[in-house]
Amino acid sequence: MTALSASPLTGKPVALDAASFTLDDVGLTIGPARILSGITKRFEANRIYGLIGPNGAGKTSLVRILARHHEPSEGRVHYAGRPLGEWAARAFACSVAHMPQQLPSSQQLCVKDLVALGRYPWHGPFRRKSSADQAAIEEAMRVADVADFADRLVDTLSGGERQRVWVAMMVAQAGRFLLLDEPTAALDIAHQAHLLELLRGVARARRLGIVMAFHDINIAATFCDEVLAMKNGKLIASGTPAEIITPEILSAVYDIDMSTMPHPTTGRPIGFIR
Numbered sequence: 001m002t003a004l005s006a007s008p009l010t011g012k013p014v015a016l017d018a019a020s021f022t023l024d025d026v027g028l029t030i031g032p033a034r035i036l037s038g039i040t041k042r043f044e045a046n047r048i049y050g051l052i053g054p055n056g057a058g059k060t061s062l063v064r065i066l067a068r069h070h071e072p073s074e075g076r077v078h079y080a081g082r083p084l085g086e087w088a089a090r091a092f093a094c095s096v097a098h099m100p101q102q103l104p105s106s107q108q109l110c111v112k113d114l115v116a117l118g119r120y121p122w123h124g125p126f127r128r129k130s131s132a133d134q135a136a137i138e139e140a141m142r143v144a145d146v147a148d149f150a151d152r153l154v155d156t157l158s159g160g161e162r163q164r165v166w167v168a169m170m171v172a173q174a175g176r177f178l179l180l181d182e183p184t185a186a187l188d189i190a191h192q193a194h195l196l197e198l199l200r201g202v203a204r205a206r207r208l209g210i211v212m213a214f215h216d217i218n219i220a221a222t223f224c225d226e227v228l229a230m231k232n233g234k235l236i237a238s239g240t241p242a243e244i245i246t247p248e249i250l251s252a253v254y255d256i257d258m259s260t261m262p263h264p265t266t267g268r269p270i271g272f273i274r
């Protein structure tokens, strides 16, 4: 059975699983720099994808293309069947949420006000927040466990607390796809696990697609349904963690001898330097 939801803005029913990204031979050149080339890939709803690869591989650039912060120099990108460039900004923001690598300063906003910004694409500049908006904000703060500091200024929070507030904003946004660039970079190991469990729970409950960039291959292998290995702006391989976290692929991608073994409890592969 196909799950349906109301389309942002039109209100007409749309199939939730139709919210997928397709990239066809996508390239990105900025000035003299060839940053991405030949990327062909489909990102489906209800699936969690992890981008891995060394510094400069193109992970952030690919996430930024999906978030419409970069326009591809070549190839085509569609979201939910429409060319990315044809989406109205507000409709796109109702459907796709992006958390950048460097979280911008939240100026003088308190936590609940930043989370409330997630509802902005839904009510727009001319309508006040409805009770449904308010309920979504409160639910998002509860899910991301930030309600206890709802009145604190965001810029006074620790890096990890701030990341959770951004996740709450994305949850309040209630889109179909989440794009996150190194969401666990500022977190200790327990908070990494907590944040990724939180994202996985939200993704499964709402049938969301998630694309995340990671430096930690083992985190990617643990939390993602599919891992994409990038190098020099190209997609080298993609598949299940077991297919990608192999000595051959990791050694080729990171240019260093690597081994793998199954995790003693989950059985998922772990990669390490030999």
Ligand SMILES: Nc1ncnc2c1ncn2[C@@H]1O[C@H](COP(=O)(O)OP(=O)(O)OP(=O)(O)O)[C@@H](O)[C@H]1O
Binding pocket: 030, 031, 033, 035, 053, 054, 055, 056, 057, 058, 059, 060, 061, 062, 213
């Ligand atoms: N605006 C830009 N102008 C010129 N070069 C750029 C620009 N943005 C990115 N690059 C270059 O493109 C390459 C890919 O960068 P990108 O940030 O996408 O890689 P990454 O895999 O996310 O790296 P990291 O793991 O270090 O964050 C890098 O060599 C980077 O210097």
